[in-house]
Amino acid sequence: MSSKDTHNAQSYLSNAGITITEHLYVDQYPIHHTDETLILGTIHPHEDDFFMMPFFYGNKNSIWNLMRDAFPQELSASYTLDDVLLFLHSRNIAVSDTILSCVRLDDGASDDKLVPLALNMALIEQIRQSDIQQIFCTSGFGKNSAFRLFYEGILGLKLTAQIRQAKQVVLPESIFGRPVRVDLLPSPSGAANIALARSAAFKKSRYYGQQERPVYRYKVSLYQKLFAV
Known part of the structure; x- marks a missing residue:
């Protein structure tokens, strides 16, 4: 669909009273040429009226709370948006999304209750012009999940059973002039903790069986490892 067709479709849906979400941050925070991780x-x-921070994941600050607890010397308990941006810059980390606009099928935030209208195709050239070596997708292979939308919708490749398993x-x-690794990041969402608690890796960890937020603490340890400099 061309940009003109997308705009016409969005206008029609909006006039029909259908909720359309336009991304607020993708254009404001593009990938920089020095970024190494996405x-x-x-x-x-x-x-977005009640977002805790006007930024990616700012509705609940879920991923930034994990980063704060994983790297307390770099993000304090009272961190601000400027603190998060400085943290990302110091570690050459970029943040972006796969969907530029979508129709919401209900009032919730679930990915399986939306219909993408436009994908972030600019990611291809931005990654190509950067030093990105590693991409962490915050959701996997379900309907409208980040890994699936990036791999199939944006890159035009086909997910295999081997990729899903690994x-x-x-x-x-x-694709990008260099090999780039794409991994499924342990989701910052609290709803994902149920599946993580059932995983064999968690049950083998030193956090299993502890009383105080063991799954969250285990997730923090994963973030420490994955984003270590």
């Missing part, structure tokens, strides 16, 4: 999601919730893939050098 955190990639889908799209923020529609109602939860990772190394993209060939022909």
Whole structure:
């Protein structure tokens, strides 16, 4: 669909009283040429009036709370948006999303209750012009999940059973001029803790059986490892 067709479709849907979410942050915070790691999601919730921070994942600050607890010397308990931006810059981490606009099928924020209208195709050139070596997708292979939308919707590739099982893939050098690894990041969402608590890796960890927020503490330890400099 061309940009003109997308705009016409969005106008029609909006006039029909259908909720359309337009991404607020993708254009404002593009990938920089010095970035080496990319955190990639889908799209923020529609109602942004009560966001804790005007930024990616700012509705609940879920991922930034994890980063704060993983790297307390770099993000204090009272961190601000400027603190988060400085943290990302110091570690050459970019943040972006796969969806530029979507229709909401209900008032919630669930990815399976939306219909993408436009994908973030600019990601291809932005990654190509950067030093990105690693992409962490915050959701996997379900309907409208970040990994699936990036791999199939934006890159035009086909997910295989092997990729789904491994939860990772190394993209060939022909796409971005260098090999780029794509991994499924442990979701910052609290709802994802149920599946994580059932995982064999968690049950083998030193956090299993502890009384105080063991799954969250285990997730923090994963973030420490994945984003270590």
